[in-house]
């Protein structure tokens with residue numbers, strides 16, 4: 001009974017905690033932005049704009065329904081798994097003591113820096129490191145077959161709704177949770193070590209100001225059918241909703257593009273940036289004419305394990321064949 005109420009609180013928190021992506025106020029602001037986009041940019045009437053935003057075909061599609069179910073299941077899985085994962089505090093403490101062993105570093109070496117400067121630097125560093133680590137992990141998710149088997153679950157969505165952000169395999173959820181703990185620990189321990197106790201975050205409603213601004217400016221529209229595009233020069237700095245939608249496109253020219261979370265600079269720097277295109281021209285998912293069965297929960301949860309097992313067996317077979325042919329060559333060499 002206690003677990004059940006804990007679970008309900010966890011679900012509710014997703015919508016009432018400003019630290020969470022789908023906090024109701026962020027959703028409400030995203031709807032206002034979408035209305036503005038359709039009315040001012042697409043010259044639709046208010047009635048048509050509302051109809052377009054709350055498109056039943058999208059929100060009641062098989063793909064979206066799977067997103068909702070995965071959300072409820074994953075919350076439960078993470079509730080059970082989270083206490084088993086290494087915490088941010090453990091990593092931060094270990095790093096803090098590790099820094100003592102580095103000769104060219106000393107505790108509080110910048111402790112006389114003005115507190116406001118420390119706070120601004122810490123807030124920006126934490127946000128940038130977090131965003132960069134998301135870019136790196138996301139890129140590996142597409143590069144390594146084992147990780148791709150997991151990340152494919154997210155890309156199997158054929159329509160996007162704000163709940164698609166939760167459409168991930170639980171193992172991907174664990175990887176991203178560890179990533180978050182590690183980056184937070186790195187920023188906290190290094191700043192406390194170098195600047196002493198004046199380290200604090202610039203926050204709004206308890207949220208890093210940059211994360212708050214990212215959410216206020218419609219982070220939820222990235223997973224939506226509202227293809228808001230930024231000016232071309234802005235898309236080099238910030239990922240527009242249409243740029244992330246393009247990341248979900250099946251077109252080969254869009255493959256492995258726009259891995260960024262909030263900042264587009266990583267994609268720009270590392271050659272994976274693609275400017276947005278009209279949303280209506282995109283087909284989303286993994287393959288052309290994707291079957292409805294790809295939204296089955298059993299497949300979404302189990303198939304990645306089967307694919308990973310098959311991949312490992314294939315690799316082992318290749319290694320065995322290689323070792324066998326080396327042995328044969330050696331034997332021929334010795335016989336001669």
Ligand SMILES: [Zn+2]
Pocket residue numbers: 138142151155247
């Ligand atoms: Zn991806």
Ligand SMILES: [Zn+2]
Pocket residue numbers: 154223244248
């Ligand atoms: Zn996505």
